Amino acid sequence: MEPTRLSGLNLNALVALDALLTERNVTRAAQRIGITQPAMSQSLGRLRELFDDPLLVRRGRAMVLTPRAEAMLLPLSDALLSVERALQLGMGFDAATSNRIFKIALTDLGVTMVLPSVLRVLGREAPGIRVQVEPLSGGRLSDKLSSGEVDLVIAVYLGSAHGLRREKLLDEDYICLVRRGHPMARRKRARIGDYENYGHVAYTPVGFVPRPMSRAVPGVASAAGIRVSVPYLLALPDVVRRTDLVATVPRSLLSAPIDLGGVAAVEAPLELPRVEHAQWWHPRFDSDPAHQWLRKQVRQALV
Structure with missing residues (x-):
């Protein structure tokens, strides 16, 4: 894409592109940013024309990224996160009034033994905040933490933990x-x-x-x-x-x-x-006020 063609992109188009590259699915990408599936299909068509690249191609029953789309995935996510942080400068994070959805990856044992304690703390401090539990799977978990698709992992051990932050919460035998x-x-x-x-x-x-x-x-x-x-x-x-x-x-x-x-x-x-339970996150979110607050609540609930 020629530099002059950047004029064809606005922030909404970049947000749609980020959702498409992350979800690799038009319907899920539409749900992610709150628009209809036909509207997201139209956005994908315009982006394909603008980049002169299919971006997403079908392989069997799944959609996969083209090499160009794969190369854009993390830089684009970083850029949008920087924009979001710039817009939030000086705003801080007010847990009492926030309606944010935090996505936490847990094992099935974690859902029954860890999640209730965390929810009790969140309920007292932030009644409007919701938690979406994500499955704890090795595939793309590090990428999901990097992109913000998953905020936090609470687990015993992660194999794909290179470049991630880890804080021990408790241990047992x-x-x-x-x-x-x-x-x-x-x-x-x-x-x-x-x-x-x-x-x-x-x-x-x-x-x-x-x-x-x-x-x-x-x-x-x-x-x-x-x-x-x-x-x-x-x-x-x-x-x-x-x-x-x-x-x-x-x-x-x-x-x-x-x-x-x-x-x-x-x-x-x-x-x-001994078994060590820990919370894991990406260093991109070290200084994020909302993320800092979430990690503190998990720590207080479990330590």
């Missing part, structure tokens, strides 16, 4: 779950060899065994030990109840509102490290 009647159920503590003897149900919300655990105890993550990996912590008791497999989970699972009937809890091997 692991326990092992086996079915009642399992040979291990009569013991007080599990041993590392049990994972290979009986098979390990690995809890993998981000696609793999947490690195601190696998570094400390390589056998936990060995191919011989892991029989199945499950991204849903609240489903593990049912898997254990019907097999001879051993699950290793944070102790807080015992307090979750789930059925643990027919399941016995055994202390985890002493070699396992």
